[in-house]
Amino acid sequence: MSKLGVVEDTLFVPMLGRIYASEYCPQILYDPKALELKKKLPSSLPEQDGQSQYTLLASAARSANMDRYIRAFLERRPDGVIVQLGCGLETAYYRCDNGRSHWYAVDLPHVVEYRRELLPEPERETYLAGDAFAEDWIRQIRADVPDAPILVTAGGLFHYFEESKVVGLLRMLTGFGEIEIVFDSVSKSGMAMMRKKYMKQVGHGDAQMFFYVDSASVLAGKTGSGVRVLAEEPYYRHIPRTGNQHVGFGPVLDGQDGPSGSRMMPSPKVGRSFPVGFCTEAAVSP
Numbered sequence: 001m002s003k004l005g006v007v008e009d010t011l012f013v014p015m016l017g018r019i020y021a022s023e024y025c026p027q028i029l030y031d032p033k034a035l036e037l038k039k040k041l042p043s044s045l046p047e048q049d050g051q052s053q054y055t056l057l058a059s060a061a062r063s064a065n066m067d068r069y070i071r072a073f074l075e076r077r078p079d080g081v082i083v084q085l086g087c088g089l090e091t092a093y094y095r096c097d098n099g100r101s102h103w104y105a106v107d108l109p110h111v112v113e114y115r116r117e118l119l120p121e122p123e124r125e126t127y128l129a130g131d132a133f134a135e136d137w138i139r140q141i142r143a144d145v146p147d148a149p150i151l152v153t154a155g156g157l158f159h160y161f162e163e164s165k166v167v168g169l170l171r172m173l174t175g176f177g178e179i180e181i182v183f184d185s186v187s188k189s190g191m192a193m194m195r196k197k198y199m200k201q202v203g204h205g206d207a208q209m210f211f212y213v214d215s216a217s218v219l220a221g222k223t224g225s226g227v228r229v230l231a232e233e234p235y236y237r238h239i240p241r242t243g244n245q246h247v248g249f250g251p252v253l254d255g256q257d258g259p260s261g262s263r264m265m266p267s268p269k270v271g272r273s274f275p276v277g278f279c280t281e282a283a284v285s286p
Contacts, residue, residue, distance in 0.1 A: 011088035063155065065155075066182065070092060074096070084105045086132055133165050
């Protein structure tokens with residue numbers, strides 16, 4: 001396997017979160033494929049990568065949120081296409097596939113190389129190596145499925161890029177037919193906390209983070225015409241809050257909002273609440 005850069009190396013963070021949730025909090029997320037792959041991860045990777053319970057379950061919550069959007073999309077459009085941008089080692093195909101949809105997993109070449117070693121391509125999932133912000137991947141997908149509705153997921157991806165890159169991506173997608181995109185983000189105050197604490201807790205304090213969203217509608221407005229917000233909701237709204245006390249995962253504080261309007265959840269390790277962000281779904285069309 002080729003050496004991974006700082007951002008690429010974070011691909012182990014969500015995998016460890018899904019393993020942890022599957023073992024201790026399956027009501028949040030249960031991922032048999034992640035459990036199967038646990039023994040195949042690098043032996044040099046510390047147990048749970050030194051993460052706190054909060055950071056592990058926050059990663060699992062992201063996958064659970066994306067799963068919910070994927071399943072809802074496939075219920076509406078059973079022949080739709082799922083595209084995972086910045087796929088890393090995500091195993092959503094094995095949790096959410098409906099037996100007829102086609103999937104694409106897009107990431108940087110070194111990540112796709114490692115993904116293939118760990119997760120050989122299944123029957124209806126195609127791996128594409130490339131830049132998430134370039135047109136190559138969507139052009140290739142549209143060559144394969146010219147008219148199919150597409151759901152693009154970008155879980156944990158946009159944090160590492162400037163807003164202009166994200167806006168450029170949304171504008172780009174308006175030229176490729178019927179597409180929905182769902183992504184997670186933090187507020188401005190949440191970004192400050194992520195820079196200060198979260199990335200250090202997951203062992204990647206040197207990773208640069210830039211993108212945040214205080215309002216999805218404001219972000220959509222920056223793209224011009226062709227993008228509209230379908231949903232914007234607090235990150236933990238649909239995450240089960242019972243049965244977690246034995247691992248110190250505190251309840252969501254109902255009705256308590258952070259300075260940016262984001263919901264807050266106690267962090268068992270640092271003993272305080274810190275603001276998290278939203279899951280946003282947008283329709284992208286010409």
